[in-house]
Amino acid sequence: xxGTSGRFALGPFPLACGHTxxxxxxxxxxxxxxxxxxxxxxxxxxxxxxxxxDIAWAVGPVLDPQxxxxxxxxxxxxxxxxxxxxxxxxxxxxxxxxxHGDNVRAQRRLLWEQFxxxxxxxxxxxxxxxxxxxxxxxxxxxxxxxxxxxxGTARTAIHNRLFLHSxxxxxxxxxxxxxxxxEAEPIEGLRTFALIYASWAASQRFYGExxxxxxxxxxxxxxxxxxxxxxYRRHDPRDLIAxxxxxxxxxxxxxxxxxxxLAAALGSIRARTSVLAGRHDxxxxxxxxxxxxxxxxGAHFEVIESVLGHRAGNPRNSPVEQTxxxxxxxxxxxxxxxx
Numbered sequence: 001x002x003g004t005s006g007r008f009a010l011g012p013f014p015l016a017c018g019h020t021x022x023x024x025x026x027x028x029x030x031x032x033x034x035x036x037x038x039x040x041x042x043x044x045x046x047x048x049x050x051x052x053x054d055i056a057w058a059v060g061p062v063l064d065p066q067x068x069x070x071x072x073x074x075x076x077x078x079x080x081x082x083x084x085x086x087x088x089x090x091x092x093x094x095x096x097x098x099x100h101g102d103n104v105r106a107q108r109r110l111l112w113e114q115f116x117x118x119x120x121x122x123x124x125x126x127x128x129x130x131x132x133x134x135x136x137x138x139x140x141x142x143x144x145x146x147x148x149x150x151x152g153t154a155r156t157a158i159h160n161r162l163f164l165h166s167x168x169x170x171x172x173x174x175x176x177x178x179x180x181x182x183e184a185e186p187i188e189g190l191r192t193f194a195l196i197y198a199s200w201a202a203s204q205r206f207y208g209e210x211x212x213x214x215x216x217x218x219x220x221x222x223x224x225x226x227x228x229x230x231x232y233r234r235h236d237p238r239d240l241i242a243x244x245x246x247x248x249x250x251x252x253x254x255x256x257x258x259x260x261x262l263a264a265a266l267g268s269i270r271a272r273t274s275v276l277a278g279r280h281d282x283x284x285x286x287x288x289x290x291x292x293x294x295x296x297x298g299a300h301f302e303v304i305e306s307v308l309g310h311r312a313g314n315p316r317n318s319p320v321e322q323t324x325x326x327x328x329x330x331x332x333x334x335x336x337x338x339x
Contacts, residue, residue, distance in 0.1 A: 151313030
């Protein structure tokens with residue numbers, strides 16, 4: 001299904017880190033029609049490394065464009081919205097770290113100034129998209145009627161941070177790293193990056209049961225080379241690093257008014273909430289996600305029984321998981337919004 005793509009100019013946009021994006025822009029894509037009351041809007045933020053077209057498959061199988069106006073928005077740093085690759089921002093080495101709070105503030109302006117939307121009927125997000133959903137529901141609880149978080153947590157866990165540090169180190173250890181960027185494509189760093197990512201994103205059972213062999217017999221290294229490496233080579237490596245830094249910094253309770261009290265932050269959520277964890281997700285574990293859900297008033301929690309690991313929340317080619325995600329969204333529609 002094709003949508004309508006657009007770019008929204010925000011002008012100078014100050015970030016929480018103290019830097020300002022001089023000519024900030026958000027990229028987005030919409031599906032469906034906004035009703036006269038502007039009460040049927042669904043926000044679907046992008047995940048790590050994704051452009052809006054990469055996750056648009058969910059429009060139809062999971063999100064209904066016949067009933068709702070769906071806005072897929074590209075987060076800062078993904079290469080379509082303002083990113084280091086545009087020269088719009090630097091990296092953490094020079095003090096640039098985008099927070100999900102920054103993403104939320106920019107997305108609020110897009111929704112209001114471009115479409116006149118003040119309140120969202122639903123935020124649906126997978127992985128870093130789910131992180132943004134949590135940030136929305138904590139920062140502006142009155143603006144989020146329903147929230148569906150799939151394979152994402154309200155705070156990046158310490159073990160998850162170790163994984164992210166390993167990805168960052170894979171890139172910055174490449175001989176082409178200058179300390180602030182790259183003088184040439186860091187192909188060896190990207191190859192190591194892809195190996196690390198492939199070992200975490202899918203589960204042990206995924207590989208043990210041979211699900212990576214759908215294209216025929218091959219060594220697992222060849223599988224990564226052909227199926228994973230191209231997905232990251234299409235990105236400027238500076239953008240990959242910027243998104244890692246946003247992921248590492250994620251904590252909905254950081255700063256005022258919660259000052260690190262995660263229970264208080266999640267307890268402030270007013271949206272009708274569903275939280276779905278992947279049984280074999282190595283990034284966002286069932287225990288961590290269940291603990292988040294338990295802190296949200298009235299939240300529903302369930303587990304996706306899938307060998308896909310983290311990608312159980314983004315099952316582009318797996319109808320069984322798609323059906324569970326659609327059921328979770330439909331359950332939210334059957335009840336009222338704000339609790």
